[in-house]
Amino acid sequence: MAIIPHEKSSCGGLTLHKIQTDKYKTTTVVMQFKSRLSEETVTKRALLPYVLQSGTENYPSSKALRTELEKLYGATLGVDLAKKGDFHIMTFRMDFANEKFLSEDKPLLKKALGLFADVVMNPKKVDGVFDSSIVDKEKRTLKQRIQSIYDDKMRYSNMRLTQEMFPNEPFGLHVYGVKDQIDQIDAKNLYEYYEKVRNEDEIDLYFVGDLEHISIKDLVTDLFPLKERTEASSDITEKAPLEVKEREVQEEQEIKQGKLHIGFRSGVSYADDAYYALQVFNGMFGGFSHSKLFRNVREKESLAYYAASRYESHKGLIIVMSGIEFKNYNKTVDIIKEQLTAMQNGDFNDEEMNQTKTMIRNQLLETVDDARGMVELLYHGVVSQKLRSLEEWLDGVEAVTIEDVKKVADQVKLDTVYFLKGEGAE
Structure with a gap:
């Protein structure tokens, strides 16, 4: 038997990955959004997942979201950013109890996944764009996040080394973006970028847990109505060439x-x-x-x-x-x-x-x-x-x-x- 029993299938505009295991008493859902690093989008992308997890149409504030997570037996929700090669990855994660270990017979998977989809697919809007009060709050937090790199000299040195090695290449960009670009972002242009992400990013959705006899594909199709990608991405990172001067x-x-x-x-x-x-x-x-x-x-x-x-x-x-x-x-x-x-x-x-x-x-x-x-x-x-x-x-x-x-x-x-x-x- 494979150490990681991995099933992969296409599901509308995303790729679905199922890892069946009875090792855990929880189910973990991870959604990865992949796009090339670019100076034009790096800062908006660094801001976007934090705006999305701050409120949805059904749960319009961080507090409302947290309350709902508590109702789901202490489920957890988090976002993250990473740079892998020439790509800027946004990650959304959720962990919740496996319903078969609960005394109540509640369809917890469906409820939890509904909340997860709400965060990704149904953000809080005002006049058709993001709520500017949420965007402004997260802009301030992003500035602090970038400042924290300057305060941590090991991280700062790592950032500076990367910038010096790749001065005119996307790989030289930091995962948190550029501090000077933050003030140019507003509720409207960030929402326009969000729509582009939904329509164009390569998206992978992972489920890890005891998922036998559960038709995840039907649930995902209903909850994540994403536009099908016209063709599979053939984008890969270019290796750093070896012809280099010290x-x-x-x-x-x-x-x-x-x-x-x-x-x-x-x-x-x-x-x-x-x-x-x-x-x-x-x-x-x-x-x-x-x-x-x-x-x-x-x-x-x-x-x-x-x-x-x-x-x-x-x-x-x-x-x-x-x-x-x-x-x-x-x-x-x-x-x-x-x-x-x-x-x-x-x-x-x-x-x-x-x-x-x-x-x-x-x-x-x-x-x-x-x-x-x-x-x-x-x-x-x-x-x-x-x-x-x-x-x-x-x-x-x-x-x-x-x-x-x-x-x-x-x-x-x-x-x-x-x-x-x-x-x-x-």
Whole structure:
């Protein structure tokens, strides 16, 4: 039996995904809206899900929505934004009790899904557009959300590194949009954008739970009357090309700890056969506590408060993040470069490889232990147009050889070194 028993079908203007499992006492519904990142729409899109969850025609305020959720045995509703490769993803999630565990025989699934559909399909309107008081409130909150990036220097440095690596590309945009664009948004132009999203976005709707003998497709068809898409999307993220000149960017702010973020291009994305080898490479390079960065930069040389790497698989990037004393900048950069050279030279052994594979395996199994984690793994397949079953994934990682890792390590190219340091620091 498949670890994630996944059924997929077309349902009007969306793709329906059913994951049948009796593992949970709840049902999880996740709706993903996918569109290309664009400077013209990024800020409206960052605002839109928060406006939608603030009131519907039937439940015209956040308070009314919360009251209704409480009536549904404490159901939860939330929204989120993500950037996956060149795409800007809006997510709506709802969790509610499985009615078979309730003493009352209520059609809870139908009621909960009705409320969920109300949020997405039936927003509160005034004179045919969004309620301007809701839009204005969420605009203020979005400004605070963007400001919070500037206050968190690790997130800020990550944003700045991405901007420097992709200055004229959509991938350089932040998921929360551009602060200077917020005041240009109003109830009318945001509602026009919402209609465009409903008609044009690629939409995937996931159900996770014990759903046997329930005709979800009929319910979805009734509740989400979306216009059929004219053709299936063939849009995929362009991998970051490997022809790149090394760059160094330094910035000064009033801070006490330096933030050193380094961006590498790997030429390997989620859809590639070498994806598994790149996962193992990243695990040994900086992904886990036994990695070269952790052991040599943080433990052995005591140069960093933290040192780690992460793999942005849709764009094919490796991002190294570390917090250091200002005076240790040059030495830390040199040692990080040395760790990449060591990986390229095959300076690692079977024991490190096996430990890394075990940790990747455990991470994956832990992810699918959670309903939202299951959806997240499956959704990588939508974004990349390469659906991998969990079994394929686990077997693929297990089959990686030392030569495979050396081969992908050889491709990794340094793009940009970004350093945020204190004012007047040498």
